[in-house]
Amino acid sequence: MFRACALRRPAAPAASARRLLRLSVLGAALALLAGCAAMSEQECRTADWREQGLRDALDGQPRSRLADIHDACAKAGVRPVDGLYLDGWSRGLSQFCTPDNGARWGRQGRSYANSCPPELEAAFSDRYRAGRRAWDAEQAVKRLQGEQRDRQRALDQAKDDAARRQARDQLRALDWRLRDAREELDRAEWSLRQPY
Known part of the structure; x- marks a missing residue:
C-alpha cells in the first residue's frame, strides 16, 4: 500500500542552542576584555x-x-x-557613527559599546543591527556546515545499519537547518544591500 508522507522539519536540538549560548557569552566576555x-x-x-x-x-x-x-x-x-x-x-x-560604518562594523561581527551620541545613534544602530544579523546568519551557516561534515564522517565510519540510519537521519535534519540558515543569510544580505 502506498502512503504519502509529508516532509517535516525536525526541531533543533536543545544541546545546540545551549552550546551556541555558551559560545556567545564567551565571545562577549573576550570582546569586553579586549576592549x-x-x-x-x-x-x-x-x-x-x-x-x-x-x-x-x-x-x-x-x-x-x-x-x-x-x-x-x-x-x-x-x-x-x-x-x-x-x-x-x-x-x-x-x-x-555613520550608517555605512555601522553596517560594516556589524557585518564584521564586532561588538558595539553604545558610543554614538543620540543624534547619530539611530542611523548607526539600525545599520549595525542589519550587518550583525548577516554576520550571525553567516556564522550559523558555517557552524551547520561543520556539523554536517562531522555527521558525514560518522556515516562513513558507521559499522552497522543502526548507526548508518542514525547518521542519515541526522544529516537530513541538518540539511533542513542548513537550508533555513542559508535563506536567512540571503535575506540578511539583501537587507544590508538596501539603501539607507
Missing part, C-alpha cells in the same frame, strides 16, 4: 592625547575609556590631557 586593555606605561609617556582620542573613537570605544586610561597611566605617573583626548574622540566619533 578594556589599558595603555602601557610607554604608551602613556609618549601619547599624543588628541590622536589617542581619535583612535579610540574610531575603534568604537565609549567616552568611559578615558577613565581606563587615567587608571593605567596613573601607574606610570602620567596624567592624560582630557581636553585633547576628548577633542580627538569627538572628531573620531563623527567618523565612526
Whole structure:
C-alpha cells in the first residue's frame, strides 16, 4: 500500500542552542576584555592625547575609556590631557557613527559599546543591527556546515545499519537547518544591500 508522507522539519536540538549560548557569552566576555586593555606605561609617556582620542573613537570605544586610561597611566605617573583626548574622540566619533560604518562594523561581527551620541545613534544602530544579523546568519551557516561534515564522517565510519540510519537521519535534519540558515543569510544580505 502506498502512503504519502509529508516532509517535516525536525526541531533543533536543545544541546545546540545551549552550546551556541555558551559560545556567545564567551565571545562577549573576550570582546569586553579586549576592549578594556589599558595603555602601557610607554604608551602613556609618549601619547599624543588628541590622536589617542581619535583612535579610540574610531575603534568604537565609549567616552568611559578615558577613565581606563587615567587608571593605567596613573601607574606610570602620567596624567592624560582630557581636553585633547576628548577633542580627538569627538572628531573620531563623527567618523565612526555613520550608517555605512555601522553596517560594516556589524557585518564584521564586532561588538558595539553604545558610543554614538543620540543624534547619530539611530542611523548607526539600525545599520549595525542589519550587518550583525548577516554576520550571525553567516556564522550559523558555517557552524551547520561543520556539523554536517562531522555527521558525514560518522556515516562513513558507521559499522552497522543502526548507526548508518542514525547518521542519515541526522544529516537530513541538518540539511533542513542548513537550508533555513542559508535563506536567512540571503535575506540578511539583501537587507544590508538596501539603501539607507
